[in-house]
Amino acid sequence: MGFIFSPIVFLILFWLALSGHYTTLLLILGAASCFWVLMISRRMGINAHEGKPIHLVSWRIVPYWIWLIKEILLSTWAVSRMILSPGSSVRPQLAKIPANNMSDLSKVTYANSITLTPGTLTIEADGDELEIHTLRADMLEPLKRGEMADRVRKIERGHNREQ
Amino acid sequence: MMLSAALIAILVGMALLLIRAFVGPTIYDRILAVNNFGTKTVLVLALYGFVTERPDFLDIAIVYALCNFIATMAILKYFEYGDLGHVGKQPEDEKL
Amino acid sequence: MDGILSIIRDLLLIAGALAVLIGALGVIRFPEVFSRIHAAGITDTAGAGLIILALLIESGFSLISLKLLVIVLFLFFTSPTSSHALAKAAIHGRVLPLTHQDKG
């Protein structure tokens, strides 16, 4: 599964998916442009390792995404009610929550998931702590309980066991 | 019919964002408005393709999504560091 | 079957359009830039997601649905990144978030 994320294979698959025209001339031009992009990114010193987010390929990401989409819809509903309610119901707060026992990639996943759910926003990700801005104090409660962090850690553990 | 209604709703949303981009007050409000305006343009293009029954225009929506992200990042980098040539902390720096 | 699908599609479109509208309204109504980022996030995630899901139902299975998937995946990966960058840049630019330390 991992080889799909080697840059050149990924680029060529992406080109094939977007093109929709498969004549000889266009296929040659497409392959040439894929190699060109690859050369440019080599010259720019883009780390090939970063281009292989291998733990995002683990199948355990699927239940996590479904859970995340449910959370996004729930918090969208909460924030929408705040927007539509008359008067200002915004009581923003800053808080720090722990993000320990995580690899960098998991930390990014965690911080981005927090930002993706409306109502909470990662401002600073430094070391083992994330600084969170929230629209209302009670929106922070689920994060403090740490359910999302546990689920993010579970993706990674699952991947490590598979190897 | 519903597609057209959604298209109109997004156009109204665009108008609201234009107001935010015009009045500010901080520069970050404007950047936020421009970025979100870009997302809405992507949606308008996608919906418009389906309304006119020619969804081949989706490629442009993809280009838009890409450009919008890059432009937002460039603007923010400019405001954070004062110029675009600034290289943040990178693993390469530690090796050298 | 076709009827049910088109009803689902219409419902998704309505929900998505409402999310986009409410998000834009929030960008106007909320008091300062950090709160506005939350409102803008509604457009990026729920709004874009629901509308593109509706379009996926409309398009069936083809290259077009693949492109729609690319768009929605890209938005889901970039939107939190730019929100975070914006918040961070605003903090560094000495725009302090309004906070209420009182509980409730």
Place this chain on the structure above:
Amino acid sequence: MIAIEFLVNFTLLGFLLATALVISRTNRLFQSVMLFGIYSLLTAALFVVLDAVDVAFTEAAVGTCISTILMLSALSLTGSRREVAMHRKSPALALGVSIALGAALAVGIMDMPEFADPNAPANLHVAPYYLTESVSEIDIPNVVTSVLASYRGYDTLGEVVVIFTAGIGVIALLAGRTGKRDED
């Protein structure tokens, strides 16, 4: 269906006009760079509505992305955080010129053929040939691409040379600066 096209068209044009007015009134460079971003998003959306997909593609890439970044690079080189002084000596003269120019353009537009008229002179000369033959002759599905890159290849080559020269100029201006920084 036609009604929604008109609605989208006119709404986008209205947004475009509003943005242009605000840009002309603003006296901070950053704001105008930001608003130019919105302006080119709108322009490109309009190109899509008008069926000029290729132009929209270029406008999306160049207008939204490259020109924003170039303008910001220019701003960071000049470092002009100051407000630009506005010289408003004789608004009457400028207004007169604008109105005269606008009126001349309006008169000119009256002579143009209907929008998308298949019998307009421009659509009767070589266009039908390109539309019917280009796919079999050049084997590229997009007619605009085959016209630009093949039938009008020399013309495009000239344009590319112009853009290449401009690019070299920009790189020479911007890269000299970073080179100095590396030595520091």
